[in-house]
Amino acid sequence: MTEGSQGNDVKALLTGDKKHVLLLIHRNPDGDAIGSAYALRRVLRRIGHEVTVACPSDYPFNFRWVEGIDKMLVGDRQPQKVRQSIHRAQIIVYLDFNTFQRIDGIAQYLEEAAAYTILIDHHKEPLIRADFQLSEPDASSTAELVYRFILHVLDRADLIDRAVAELIYAGILTDTGKFRHNTSARLFRIMAELKTAGLDDLKIFDLIYNSLQEKHLRLIGHALHNRFVHWQEYRTAFIYLNKDDYRQFDIKRGDTEGLVNYPMMLSDIILSALITEQQNTIKISLRSKGDVDVQQLAKRYFNGGGHKNAAGGYHQGPLEQTINDFRRAVAEFVTAQMKNSKSTS
Numbered sequence: 001m002t003e004g005s006q007g008n009d010v011k012a013l014l015t016g017d018k019k020h021v022l023l024l025i026h027r028n029p030d031g032d033a034i035g036s037a038y039a040l041r042r043v044l045r046r047i048g049h050e051v052t053v054a055c056p057s058d059y060p061f062n063f064r065w066v067e068g069i070d071k072m073l074v075g076d077r078q079p080q081k082v083r084q085s086i087h088r089a090q091i092i093v094y095l096d097f098n099t100f101q102r103i104d105g106i107a108q109y110l111e112e113a114a115a116y117t118i119l120i121d122h123h124k125e126p127l128i129r130a131d132f133q134l135s136e137p138d139a140s141s142t143a144e145l146v147y148r149f150i151l152h153v154l155d156r157a158d159l160i161d162r163a164v165a166e167l168i169y170a171g172i173l174t175d176t177g178k179f180r181h182n183t184s185a186r187l188f189r190i191m192a193e194l195k196t197a198g199l200d201d202l203k204i205f206d207l208i209y210n211s212l213q214e215k216h217l218r219l220i221g222h223a224l225h226n227r228f229v230h231w232q233e234y235r236t237a238f239i240y241l242n243k244d245d246y247r248q249f250d251i252k253r254g255d256t257e258g259l260v261n262y263p264m265m266l267s268d269i270i271l272s273a274l275i276t277e278q279q280n281t282i283k284i285s286l287r288s289k290g291d292v293d294v295q296q297l298a299k300r301y302f303n304g305g306g307h308k309n310a311a312g313g314y315h316q317g318p319l320e321q322t323i324n325d326f327r328r329a330v331a332e333f334v335t336a337q338m339k340n341s342k343s344t345s
């Protein structure tokens, strides 16, 4: 956590008179970005501030239950409104991203901002400087850090009501892959506190994960039957989707969420990927088991980043070329990783 004196500044600023606060989250917002923003929004509104949430792109369907999300400003559709909200803001909070690349065009307006800035994030090596930073790569999620911010910086445990608990839980649940990675004793203590605040975890779990449409299940079937590749020698498997698949299955933002986890269900897999043909680029999502650090792979070969076991990047394509380059990258990378793990074990 940041030094106490800075924490006191933020506390004074946020517990004083009414302010215009802007919460910014990254493109393709996930449960952590959304949960963090809307938990903080609720708390800041309850202490009298006017709060706007902005994001470059729209929120996924399975978060439509979040109170106030219909008012989120979307940069792709409302760039001028986003710009105005940046001008108006006295405080801007960057949530769940560590580089301005994640907010695309919105970043250019920030140069015109006069606001006090706050960064709350858990990605490694932040490239963003803010007046107050709560940046902890060991935290499970930004939502966990927002929880601690409310408790220890704002010093307002009393504001953790059921709705805030649900939003914090949504962030933790999704960013830990349902409590599989980055868990800690501290995290489970927080979970206990959220339950005490009235969290109905099964209700939120169902809203997020058991709310598919028929097309989603058919897409999973298609992806596993026709678009699944297994490279046994590299203990790697992946799914790819081309533009025709996007049309045929009416794939919208968020619809491919979770597909990258299916190859991980094979017992011998250490690395999994989802490679998707987007409008102007090929997107690569990566997952790994144990010490295999896909952040390195994303950074070195695909101009991306993320976390040790979950990362992503981009490639110029075309799709066949991406898959060829991915194979070369994996061959080099996995061989090196296997050598390392042998020499250390």
Ligand SMILES: [Mn+2]
Pocket (backbone or CB within 6 Å): 032, 033, 096, 122, 141, 142, 175
């Ligand atoms: Mn996150």
